[in-house]
Amino acid sequence: MSWDPQILVFACNWCSYGGADAAGVSRFQYPPDVQIVRVMCSGRVDPGFVLRAFNKGADGVLVTGCHLGDCHYQDGNYKAEKRVEMLYTLLGQLGIQSERLGLEWISAAEGQRFANVITDFVGKIRRLGPANGGEGP
Amino acid sequence: MTLQDSMQRTNAQMCYSCGKCTAHCPVVRVGASESPREMVERAQLGRDLTNDDLVWNCLTCKLCQNYCPEDVDFIGFIREVRGLSRDNGGKPEYTHGEMMQTMARIFASGKFKQNKLEWLDRSKTSHDGEVALWIGCGPYVDTALKDHGSDQVNISNAALDVLNMLGIKPRVLDEEVCCGHDALWIGEDETFEALMDKNLEVISRSEITKLVFTCPEGYEVMKHEYPDMGIELAHISEVVADAVDDGVATFDKMEKKVTYQDPCRLGRFLGIYDQPRKVLEHIPGIELVEMEHSGKRSRCCGVSAWINCNQNSKRMQMERLEEAENAAPTLVTNCPKCLTHFNCVKNEDGFDKEIEFMDWTVLVSKTLRGV
Numbered sequence: 001m002s003w004d005p006q007i008l009v010f011a012c013n014w015c016s017y018g019g020a021d022a023a024g025v026s027r028f029q030y031p032p033d034v035q036i037v038r039v040m041c042s043g044r045v046d047p048g049f050v051l052r053a054f055n056k057g058a059d060g061v062l063v064t065g066c067h068l069g070d071c072h073y074q075d076g077n078y079k080a081e082k083r084v085e086m087l088y089t090l091l092g093q094l095g096i097q098s099e100r101l102g103l104e105w106i107s108a109a110e111g112q113r114f115a116n117v118i119t120d121f122v123g124k125i126r127r128l129g130p131a132n133g134g135e136g137p
Numbered sequence: 138m139t140l141q142d143s144m145q146r147t148n149a150q151m152c153y154s155c156g157k158c159t160a161h162c163p164v165v166r167v168g169a170s171e172s173p174r175e176m177v178e179r180a181q182l183g184r185d186l187t188n189d190d191l192v193w194n195c196l197t198c199k200l201c202q203n204y205c206p207e208d209v210d211f212i213g214f215i216r217e218v219r220g221l222s223r224d225n226g227g228k229p230e231y232t233h234g235e236m237m238q239t240m241a242r243i244f245a246s247g248k249f250k251q252n253k254l255e256w257l258d259r260s261k262t263s264h265d266g267e268v269a270l271w272i273g274c275g276p277y278v279d280t281a282l283k284d285h286g287s288d289q290v291n292i293s294n295a296a297l298d299v300l301n302m303l304g305i306k307p308r309v310l311d312e313e314v315c316c317g318h319d320a321l322w323i324g325e326d327e328t329f330e331a332l333m334d335k336n337l338e339v340i341s342r343s344e345i346t347k348l349v350f351t352c353p354e355g356y357e358v359m360k361h362e363y364p365d366m367g368i369e370l371a372h373i374s375e376v377v378a379d380a381v382d383d384g385v386a387t388f389d390k391m392e393k394k395v396t397y398q399d400p401c402r403l404g405r406f407l408g409i410y411d412q413p414r415k416v417l418e419h420i421p422g423i424e425l426v427e428m429e430h431s432g433k434r435s436r437c438c439g440v441s442a443w444i445n446c447n448q449n450s451k452r453m454q455m456e457r458l459e460e461a462e463n464a465a466p467t468l469v470t471n472c473p474k475c476l477t478h479f480n481c482v483k484n485e486d487g488f489d490k491e492i493e494f495m496d497w498t499v500l501v502s503k504t505l506r507g508v
Contacts (some may be wrong), residue, residue: 049234051243
């Protein structure tokens with residue numbers, strides 16, 4: 001049976017989205033299973049966005065932003081980190097494996113790293129299989 | 138469903154615009170741009186209500202209905218208008234990025250197997266008892282709103298201790314899902330019905346005869362909106378009050394001057410005013426002082442159903458806490474959401490009240506010394 005995961009990636013305007021651009025112009029290959037949503041800052045990613053993604057059928061969600069200390073808005077990525085930590089617990093309680101949520105820091109210069117991070121994350125979600133595969137109360 | 142049908146069902150066509158509702162509405166008091174009276178009047182004139190301010194700002198606290206001479210079920214009307222508004226693409230301002238509503242939809246979908254009871258000490262519960270304690274959404278809300286002072290797991294633990302002390306080892310229904318209260322009150326009927334069907338199935342399969350609640354919302358919705366399940370429903374304060382009546386509950390001394398917040402669901406919806414007060418007055422050392430508005434006239438904690446938390450809410454909370462501060466240094470709440478809302482306003486800039494909040498069940502668990 002062929003199954004392709006649906007993966008949502010949040011990328012911040014200043015670093016990781018630039019990293020995606022760098023990967024593109026440098027022609028680094030990564031799997032086509034991700035959909036990238038540009039946000040101004042990883043701190044803009046509300047925990048509600050992540051829950052809504054899983055409710056609408058996402059198999060994985062990856063939040064990406066500037067390296068700690070490099071945030072364009074000083075501390076947005078620290079906020080993102082705190083929220084993702086909270087979400088790991090909450091997803092576990094909801095019965096969604098917390099490995100399906102990722103958090104990575106990628107600078108605008110790290111095109112290769114962007115491609116590697118996406119490749120690894122897609123590989124991990126493929127191994128985990130569909131988010132609601134055969135489960136249910 | 139049309140607006141005309143809703144007006145029939147909720148008696149809104151009988152309104153003669155006396156405005157008593159508006160005089161008491163807590164949202165109008167702090168600055169809504171229109172009133173319940175105007176809203177019903179506009180409905181009678183056949184105007185479109187779906188963009189009205191009160192559609193989503195109404196707290197559904199039921200205070201207006203205390204005073205209505207024509208028995209208009211205004212909050213029932215609001216609930217139906219919310220459903221109509223939703224059909225036309227309207228929606229509330231969800232708080233916390235729509236997290237709470239999304240969680241309810243996730244439970245309703247049944248896609249995932251929940252795992253919310255890790256904190257539970259199973260030695261306090263039984264596997265086959267006839268009495269069950271409802272846990273509800275508490276563990277999730279605690280995780281999501283830790284910074285806002287949500288303390289529901291602590292309340293559930295206190296309820297377990299209280300029940301154990303009274304000689305009851307309650308069951309916890311592992312497969313219970315969200316009661317659907319908030320989904321119902323924001324007009325998401327399909328989510329509510331899916332949740333209700335799941336809970337009805339879990340409860341009927343469990344063969345319990347009594348279900349005890351710490352949260353008035355779950356109690357209210359199961360008593361008034363679910364079909365009759367053939368089991369007894371009770372709030373923890375009713376259980377303890379019965380034990381006091383039977384003369385079997387004994388309490389340690391606790392020196393405290395407290396005031397009591399009547400939650401809208403427990404008070405005006407379910408009529409439980411006396412039982413929690415009776416228990417508080419029975420505890421040696423506790424002095425209960427009433428706020429300016431209490432009992433049937435009690436004022437709201439400012440937000441309901443995780444929508445439209447705004448400057449109006451904060452003003453209501455500050456004014457309510459002012460009343461509380463004038464009455465006693467400790468405010469005892471009996472709804473986990475009231476507690477969260479009051480704890481949250483403590484984080485606001487310029488908060489200057491010297492007041493401690495305590496949940497009723499937690500307070501009782503600290504003083505109850507068995508039977």
